[in-house]
Amino acid sequence: MAEVESVQDPDSELERLRARVAALEDELVEVQARANAAVAAAQERAYWLERWHIDLNALMRKPGAKQFRALLRAVRAVGRQGRRIKRRLST
Amino acid sequence: MTSVSVVVPVKDGARHLGELLDALRREGPDEILVVDSGSRDDSTAIARTGGARLLEIEPAQFGHGRTRNLAAESTTGELICFLTQDATPVPGWLAAYREAFTLDPRVGAAYGPHLPRADTSPMIARELSEFFASFAPDGSPVVQRAGDPSFLSNVNACYARACWEEIRFRDVGYAEDQAFGADLLARAWTKVYHPGAGVLHAHDYGPLEFMRRYFDEYRGLRETTGHVEPLRLRGVIGLVGADLRWMSEHGVAPRERARWTARSLAHHSGRRIAAPIGSRADRLPRTLRRGLSLEGRADGPAGARADAAAAAVGGAAGAGAAATEEALGVAVASAGADAVDDALGGGGVPRGTHVDPWGGRKEDYMEAALVRERGVTPLLDAVPGMADHERLRIAMILPPFRRGSGGHNTLLQILTRLERRGHVCSVWVHDVMRMHQSEWNGVLRWNLREFFAPIAAPVYKGFDAWQGADVAIATGWQTVYPALLLDQCRARVYVVNDHEPDFYPASVERVLAEETYRQGLHSIAASPWLRDVLIERYGASADAFRLGVEHEVYRPRPVRRRQDTVIYYARQGTPRRAVPTALHALRTLHERRPDVRIVLFGDNTPLETAFPYEHLGVVSPTELSWLYSEATVGLCLSLTNFSLMPKEMLACGLPCVELAGVSAESIFGTDGPIELAPLDPGVLADALERLLDDPQLRARRSCEGIEFVASHTWEHATDEVEAGLRHALRLREATWSR
Numbered sequence: 001m002a003e004v005e006s007v008q009d010p011d012s013e014l015e016r017l018r019a020r021v022a023a024l025e026d027e028l029v030e031v032q033a034r035a036n037a038a039v040a041a042a043q044e045r046a047y048w049l050e051r052w053h054i055d056l057n058a059l060m061r062k063p064g065a066k067q068f069r070a071l072l073r074a075v076r077a078v079g080r081q082g083r084r085i086k087r088r089l090s091t
Numbered sequence: 092m093t094s095v096s097v098v099v100p101v102k103d104g105a106r107h108l109g110e111l112l113d114a115l116r117r118e119g120p121d122e123i124l125v126v127d128s129g130s131r132d133d134s135t136a137i138a139r140t141g142g143a144r145l146l147e148i149e150p151a152q153f154g155h156g157r158t159r160n161l162a163a164e165s166t167t168g169e170l171i172c173f174l175t176q177d178a179t180p181v182p183g184w185l186a187a188y189r190e191a192f193t194l195d196p197r198v199g200a201a202y203g204p205h206l207p208r209a210d211t212s213p214m215i216a217r218e219l220s221e222f223f224a225s226f227a228p229d230g231s232p233v234v235q236r237a238g239d240p241s242f243l244s245n246v247n248a249c250y251a252r253a254c255w256e257e258i259r260f261r262d263v264g265y266a267e268d269q270a271f272g273a274d275l276l277a278r279a280w281t282k283v284y285h286p287g288a289g290v291l292h293a294h295d296y297g298p299l300e301f302m303r304r305y306f307d308e309y310r311g312l313r314e315t316t317g318h319v320e321p322l323r324l325r326g327v328i329g330l331v332g333a334d335l336r337w338m339s340e341h342g343v344a345p346r347e348r349a350r351w352t353a354r355s356l357a358h359h360s361g362r363r364i365a366a367p368i369g370s371r372a373d374r375l376p377r378t379l380r381r382g383l384s385l386e387g388r389a390d391g392p393a394g395a396r397a398d399a400a401a402a403a404v405g406g407a408a409g410a411g412a413a414a415t416e417e418a419l420g421v422a423v424a425s426a427g428a429d430a431v432d433d434a435l436g437g438g439g440v441p442r443g444t445h446v447d448p449w450g451g452r453k454e455d456y457m458e459a460a461l462v463r464e465r466g467v468t469p470l471l472d473a474v475p476g477m478a479d480h481e482r483l484r485i486a487m488i489l490p491p492f493r494r495g496s497g498g499h500n501t502l503l504q505i506l507t508r509l510e511r512r513g514h515v516c517s518v519w520v521h522d523v524m525r526m527h528q529s530e531w532n533g534v535l536r537w538n539l540r541e542f543f544a545p546i547a548a549p550v551y552k553g554f555d556a557w558q559g560a561d562v563a564i565a566t567g568w569q570t571v572y573p574a575l576l577l578d579q580c581r582a583r584v585y586v587v588n589d590h591e592p593d594f595y596p597a598s599v600e601r602v603l604a605e606e607t608y609r610q611g612l613h614s615i616a617a618s619p620w621l622r623d624v625l626i627e628r629y630g631a632s633a634d635a636f637r638l639g640v641e642h643e644v645y646r647p648r649p650v651r652r653r654q655d656t657v658i659y660y661a662r663q664g665t666p667r668r669a670v671p672t673a674l675h676a677l678r679t680l681h682e683r684r685p686d687v688r689i690v691l692f693g694d695n696t697p698l699e700t701a702f703p704y705e706h707l708g709v710v711s712p713t714e715l716s717w718l719y720s721e722a723t724v725g726l727c728l729s730l731t732n733f734s735l736m737p738k739e740m741l742a743c744g745l746p747c748v749e750l751a752g753v754s755a756e757s758i759f760g761t762d763g764p765i766e767l768a769p770l771d772p773g774v775l776a777d778a779l780e781r782l783l784d785d786p787q788l789r790a791r792r793s794c795e796g797i798e799f800v801a802s803h804t805w806e807h808a809t810d811e812v813e814a815g816l817r818h819a820l821r822l823r824e825a826t827w828s829r
Contacts, residue, residue, distance in 0.1 A: 001140050006433075018475065018476075018532060021474055022476070025474060025477075025480065028484075029216050029480075029482045029483075029484060032484050032515050032558065035519055036515060036548060036549050037547075040536070040547055040548060040549040042533075042651050042792055043533040043536045043537075043549055043550065044533070044534055044536075044537075046533045047534065047536075047537050049533075049534045050531035050532065050533035051322030051531075051533070051537075052321070053319070053320075053322060053323075053367075053531070054321065054323065055321075056396040059323070059325060062325075062329070063330050064325060064328070071468075077364035081382075090592070
């Protein structure tokens with residue numbers, strides 16, 4: 001129906017296309033705004049790592065990194081358990 | 092049989108030289124040449140008695156590349172082997188090299204492993220063994236072609252004369268062999284790693300000496316390839332573990348193992364600390380640099396920039412070379428590696444050093460050349476009504492920056508306000524002089540926020556992540572050329588803070604800066620004067636904006652205004668500030684009125700003057716506002732576009748003197764709040780004296796000044812810039828529709 005209308009009325013087809021372009025433009029701006037905000041937030045968070053040239057992804061790819069992480073997890077788990085027991089004992 | 096010459100550069104190498112020459116005699120090359128660069132031990136005597144031909148050069152003439160070129164020119168063999176003074180060939184060394192050159196018709200060079208000596212520490216022995224084993228896992232010789240590792244080490248290497256003549260060693264402070272390896276592969280030669288061509292070689296130092304050596308090596312690497320070693324301590328335990336495993340496999344006694352474990356920890360930790368410091372040696376005081384250097388070197392090699400240009404080893408390759416060199420402890424045959432002005436050759440027509448194109452590193456202003464070659468990247472088609480979109484995608488391209496840069500402050504004050512108005516902004520730093528080479532994006536962003544204004548936009552160094560924009564804003568003249576090459580732009584705009592060609596004498600910079608105004612970018616100039624210059628002199632389309640004042644900072648402070656103080660912005664390093672003339676004016680004023688207190692600020696180095704003054708150095712904006720509120724008269728001169736400073740003085744109620752006949756009239760008028768005087772010391776002194784003498788005139792100027800600049804806000808400046816951006820989009824729309 002719309003196609004028939006556009007053949008019959010070039011002005012309204014032009015208007016429709018303009019509106020579509022405008023909507024796409026708005027969408028592009030919105031997407032770009034969100035992408036910029038995400039990148040800026042990541043840059044904010046990573047400041048100290050970047051300042052010290054630490055690439056955590058590269059670091060965690062190194063041999064022993066998985067084991068180190070597992071060790072950390074284990075230590076944290078022990079800490080959590082300790083705190084839990086302490087809470088139970090104190091209540 | 093192919094003839095072979097062996098070259099050994101020497102300086103104080105008596106310890107291993109006799110053993111080396113004995114081994115060479117056993118191998119039987121056709122010629123042995125020892126090049127001595129000022130030994131104080133018995134090296135020369137050992138060389139003479141060891142059957143070598145001796146070539147003696149001045150220590151200052153030594154250069155790793157140039158001395159080897161000289162030596163190669165002095166020999167005749169079809170193959171030229173290079174050894175360092177502490178590298179002793181193992182039996183079969185020469186036969187292995189001869190075999191290497193039969194493995195492929197285009198073999199240009201060959202190299203062999205560096206084997207640990209009996210007393211080499213386990214850390215170094217392990218690294219050497221593992222490193223060379225990686226080249227030939229099955230123990231057979233390997234032909235390496237383009238795409239393979241470019242590693243080559245002049246500790247132990249052999250070159251086909253034809254290949255050396257074509258390529259020659261570069262005259263670089265370090266890593267001439269690495270550069271040769273890269274060049275060789277790039278020119279379709281091949282190289283061979285032959286496990287049989289081994290030498291006994293290893294450097295062993297104490298932990299502290301190792302740290303100082305790594306400091307030197309990474310400093311050299313930064314100077315030649317630009318590689319910056321990151322600070323990372325975390326791999327140390329893994330390396331110590333590897334050393335322990337190696338000692339266990341090689342049957343090192345448990346007590347020895349414990350001793351070496353402690354050394355291993357110190358060694359690897361020391362490397363991780365010394366390498367990043369060496370990479371950043373330029374930031375250290377000269378005395379500290381010399382103290383940390385094992386070579387006692389305070390300065391980088393003269394012409395380090397030229398060296399960097401010549402070193403075609405790219406960043407990644409450079410990092411690889413660093414890892415290799417540190418693993419090998421490659422010998423530095425002489426400490427006299429500092430660059431020397433005169434080339435070797437000893438008379439006749441001087442020969443230049445071959446310099447290849449820059450591999451992986453770009454020359455300054457490359458974008459300008461690209462614009463000339465390829466033309467400007469076309470803009471996107473215009474979208475009807477794009478100038479009136481509520482939110483624009485704005486990409487601002489900045490030149491390198493430092494704390495206190497007025498131009499950057501202007502740009503980022505405006506950008507933050509554009510952001511607050513809903514525009515989607517991003518910042519792109521065009522690091523043309525590699526000032527920010529070692530700074531990652533997050534650090535650049537943090538610095539921009541810290542130094543200038545709290546932008547919310549992401550910051551990118553370079554344009555790898557370029558994503559298009561409604562308006563790409565060039566800011567300094569250097570940023571115009573990359574902006575012209577960017578795609579997916581609806582319009583390009585040029586925010587012009589000053590007439591930058593005036594910053595340069597006759598030079599490429601001046602010409603390129605002038606060209607930027609003729610590139611068809613719509614300009615938004617930081618004063619009506621500047622706008623008129625762009626229109627009249629260059630035929631550019633241009634709008635103008637008025638610089639804003641931070642009224643929260645620059646306001647009259649509650650302090651009694653003195654009656655005797657002249658405060659002058661004496662920035663000696665900025666020629667457009669006309670400092671010599673201003674100092675003459677102040678001297679004249681002092682001669683006329685010795686009781687006047689003169690205060691100079693803006694430069695950390697005190698100036699030599701013919702009159703007494705108080706030196707304040709670089710002062711923060713808040714401190715400045717107090718100074719302006721206390722002083723009697725301000726002096727601030729600009730031979731190009733006026734700066735913010737006179738406005739900030741006026742905002743604090745301080746009458747001030749500026750140059751007449753340049754740009755100030757376009758903002759302040761001829762009889763406005765500012766006292767204008769021509770570039771004449773006597774007349775400038777008259778103007779200062781007039782204001783000092785006449786309290787009524789001062790009061791009038793002060794009131795007029797505060798009133799005048801009240802409307803000069805960053806919000807207003809942003810209004811004008813935003814209007815300029817939309818104007819550019821309209822112009823684009825109009826051009827496109829035609």
